[in-house]
Amino acid sequence: MSKQPSSARRSAVYLLDQVLGEGRLMAELLAQGALDRLEPADRARAQRLALDVLRGLERADRVLDKHVRKNPPLHVRNILRLATVELCSGGDAHGVVNDAVALTAGHKKGQHMKGMVNAVLRKIAADGPVEWAKLRVPRLPKWLRDPLVMAWGGEAVMAMEAAQFAGAPVDITVKDDAAGWAERLGGVLLPTGSVRLAQAGQVSALPGFSDGAWWVQDAAAALPARLLDARPGEAVLDMCAAPGGKTLQMAAAGADVTALDISDARLERVRENLARTGLKARVVAGDALEHQGRYDAILLDAPCSATGTIRRHPDLPHAKDGAEFGGLFELQSAMLDHALTLLKPGGRLVFCTCSLLPDEGECQIEDALGRHPGLVVERAALDRPGVDPAWITDEGGLRLRPDFWPDLGGMDGFYMAVLRTA
Structure with a gap:
């Protein structure tokens, strides 16, 4: 046999x-x-x-x-x-x-x-x-490569492809004492405060996981909540919360967090992580475009192409073809407009997408500023540890790419901007 x-x-x-x-x-x-x-x-x-x-x-x-x-x-x-x-x-x-x-x-x-x-x-x-x-480093499919070359140039895209081919280490966000946990886990403390584990193995078996001392979250994905800078007692909305890393960050800061997501199944992961870490948030399943409330601060990690996550999700360029992008752009604009109506006067909002396409980042903010008189971009909020001034864009947002930090193992592609209402 x-x-x-x-x-x-x-x-x-x-x-x-x-x-x-x-x-x-x-x-x-x-x-x-x-x-x-x-x-x-x-x-x-x-x-x-x-x-x-x-x-x-x-x-x-x-x-x-x-x-x-x-x-x-x-x-x-x-x-x-x-x-x-x-x-x-x-x-x-x-x-x-x-x-x-x-x-x-x-x-x-x-x-x-x-x-x-x-x-x-x-x-x-x-x-x-x-x-x-x-053989050369594998190239992205043409449907994705062409718009990226148009946006960032051929040399930058080749560097992104090299980052994708190399894969991604595991990053974690720590409740407190990041330097201490980096030493305990044999990791590296990154400039922005995340801890990077080159050889993580089975994550759930590592010290501190079952105790809820930390959670897995790419260093780039951890930055939006750092920029929002939620404060104790503030009413904060995580508008598209699942899988929950940003909710955990803001809850750990002492904010009164509402974690909203359209998928109750995806919110189960948020509930599990809250229970494991001992943190508290109000978990709500619902349509972000219909949600009502008044908040001091909102984090909108809008649905997007997810093209910034290709180094850890190499299936995406092969499973998709870009046909749904137009609908995503419209949804992002609608969500941003609605989120602004939920802010208290003088409130702040972080808009972010894990995308490499300017249409899902820089262009969204430029268009929103045109639609909403009195809306301003807070460049000063980007003055955070580890943020390279070269990453700051003309309209005042932050552009991250997989080829950044090449000596440290790269990062996910992200766009984020901090907005404040009059």
């Missing part, structure tokens, strides 16, 4: 089939339980393998195309892609090839291709690592 392929590799191929064949996002698949049957170690490995393939997809295909004469069905090609990335990254040839052949044999449309898979991968095991190393 042939040995069964590893459940991690089988699941990784399933994830690739869904992303590349059905246009589904990894986060959506995981939220719906795609890996729930796996043990924690296999679950983490399956996810890592799929992400590695998506980051190196262009290289994998170029290596494969030298050895495959006729393009196989997507499922078989994804088996080959996974094996190629593993082999070219130093994986054990015997285990990788055997599992790939077994996965092919177990698929009714690929059974007759197991001999081809075995022959191709044995050639790649011998020659692939050298070929792989000669």
